[in-house]
Amino acid sequence: MRRQNLRNGRSRAFGSRGSSLELVKRSVTIGLILLSVFIATYFLSLKDNALLDKAIQDAKQNNARDNANNSGSINDNSKKESRNHGKATKSKTHHCLNKDFQPQHSVGIWTMLNDNMSYVRGAIKMGKGVQAHTKTPHDLVVMELETKPLSEEEWRLLSEVGFIKCQVSNIPPPDGVKTRPDLKEKFAVLHVWAMEVYDTVLFLDADTFVQNSVDDLIHMDLQGKPLGVTKDIRNKKWVDTFNSGVMVIHPSVAEHERLLGLLGSGLKFEYVMSDQGFLNEVYKGNWHEIGFVNNANLALYRFQRDYWDQFKLKDINVIHYTMQKPWKCQSKGAYGPICDIWINAFPEVDKTK
Helix, strand or coil, X not given: CHHHHHHHHHHHHHHHHHHHHHHHHHHHHHHHHHHHHHHHHHHHHHHHHHHHHHHHHHHHHHHHHHHHHHCCCHHHHHHHCCCCCCECCCCCCCCCCCCCCCCXXXXXXXXXXXXXXXXXXXXXXXXXXXXXXXXXCCEEEEEEECCCCCCHHHHHHHHHHCEEEEEECCCCCCCCCCCCHHHHHHHHHHHHHHCCCXXXXXXXXXXXXXXXXXXXXXXXXXXXXXXXXXXXXXXXXXXXXXXXXXXXXXXXXXXXXXXXXXXXXCCCCCHHHHHHHHHHXXXXXXXXXXXXXXXXXXXXXXXXXXXXXXXXXHHCCEEECCCCCHHHXXXXXXXXXXXXXXXXXXXXXXXXX
């Protein structure tokens, strides 16, 4: 009996020791996995920082080159201002890599595209709306990423509307891990601030639609503020931040360099929201309200309907299809009447699917 108890005791001891060893093995495995994730994240961060540093240095070199090239031309441009009303007469500073970029006016209406044909269709309809309703002489410009050029067919369709190409280098996010995957390329929008060839730039996301004139928006007095935007809605409620899908700015190389410097400085912001999170941190409380009618966020139609209904649909200048992309809209869906505006506008564009 004593031997049996001894054997049982040993068996329990070995079983306990085996369980302990198993727990140790699991702990080591989990630790190794966490260490691998940390190392991968660290090196990704190093890569992002290196790419960002390179983008900042390239931008500074571009600015210095442009300033040198323009040192003898600014006076000539100012003399031409009175003779060429509405023409591009400021310095020729820009970050467009393509040599065929030839701005014609002092106002640019810009959007940004990658190689997604749906967004190209969105830009085409948006551009057609601009051309149909806006009288101010302007250039329609598509910012194209050097790393994601559009196809010849896409450019044929865009050119027919009047878009010209500005190809730019990528500006990587300072933290690619925390940035929303579909927004990692949006920091390239910061190039717009370097486009001093324009006095005014109106930037419109490709999921916006212009159904009325944006002349008043182009000429809006920003009252000394660095950009014109409108208040955002998040989690069904109004927030103190702005939506960057529609922006009015007056380009400045100095401001562009400041922005890139801040981007690479370790400034904390809402990384997941990419450029919008960054710009909200930089311009916190320092922006001019352009009004709901110039960026009618579809989220308001869904979650703040009483506010939306205060405005007549025909009086809205720019509709921003945030909750549902316009090319996915359905007449019988939650946003039916708003979807119908995009669906029924320039139906020939939808044949280019």
